[in-house]
Amino acid sequence: MTRVLTIEDDEVTAREIIAELEQHGIEVDWVDNGRDGLVKAIGPGYDAITLDRMLPGVDGLAIVTTMRQVGVETPVLMISALSDIDERVRGLRAGGDDYMTKPFAPDEMAARVEVLLRRSRGGAVPLTELRVADLELDLMTRNARRSGRDLELLPTEFRLLEFMMRNSGQVLTRMMIFEAVWGFHFDPGTNLIDVHIGRLRKKVDPAGVTPLIRTVRGSGYRLGDA
Known part of the structure; x- marks a missing residue:
């Protein structure tokens, strides 16, 4: 059975996560503090x-940073009440694979966990470079290339492309994009x-x-070559 570790000090939030993931057939272990969470996170079994x-x-950034430093590549969904873009970038650069803000919809949280699980089973994505077909994104130099040609991206375009490439092949809803790229956990009703x-x-x-970028009518967008 698939096992997920939830490190969350708020009991109400933790129980929401556990209940939703268990409905998806996932076994969940819960730890309510950073020190015990770090011990479990760097251990096997999740x-x-x-x-x-x-x-x-121990805060979440320290946990995920330590995990990556010791070679633990277990995919991590960071969940936070901090919604500004700088915090998102900090969390992803530390080694987090996705980032969502509180309050969140439990079903969307579960969908994101399942995306991470599928991607992990298909092979780990290098932490410093993303590739989809002939599209390349270097997360260290902040450079993008397609078919060997440099792409001049604005900062928001880079974040949007990074999010789509990290979740390539998956349909990304407008809500998921708003939250990941702009920090909104609501649809502001704009274009x-x-x-x-x-x-x-x-x-x-x-x-x-x-x-590579495709519109999925009534659902959102997907990045992929098929």
Whole structure:
């Protein structure tokens, strides 16, 4: 059975996570502090981890940083009340694989955990470079290339493309994109996503190449070559 470790000091939130993941057939262990969480996180036996950003004892950033330093590649979904973009970037650079803010919809949390599980089973993605077909994204130098050609991306375009590449092949809802890229956990009712997707398409999918960014009607967007 798939096993997930939940490191969360708020009991109400932890029980929401446990109840939702158990409905998906996932066994969940819960730890309510950072010190015990770190011990379990660097040990064997877990397929994924949900990790609170702010914990007593040892905070979430320290936990995921230590995991990566000692070579533990268990996928991590960071969950936090801190919703600003700098915190998201900090969490992902520390080694987190995804980041969502509180309050969150339990079913979306479970969907994100399942994305991490599928990606992990398909082979770990290098922490410093993402690749989808002939599209490359270097997370250290912040450079993007398609078919050997450099892409000039604005900061928001880079974050949007990074999120789509980390979840390639998956349908990403507008809500998921708003939360991951802009820090909103609600739909502001604007065409913000459509405008940025349109600009990104012009750079990633110019004439003469196979389109990678696809619109899934009524659902959202997907990045992939099939």
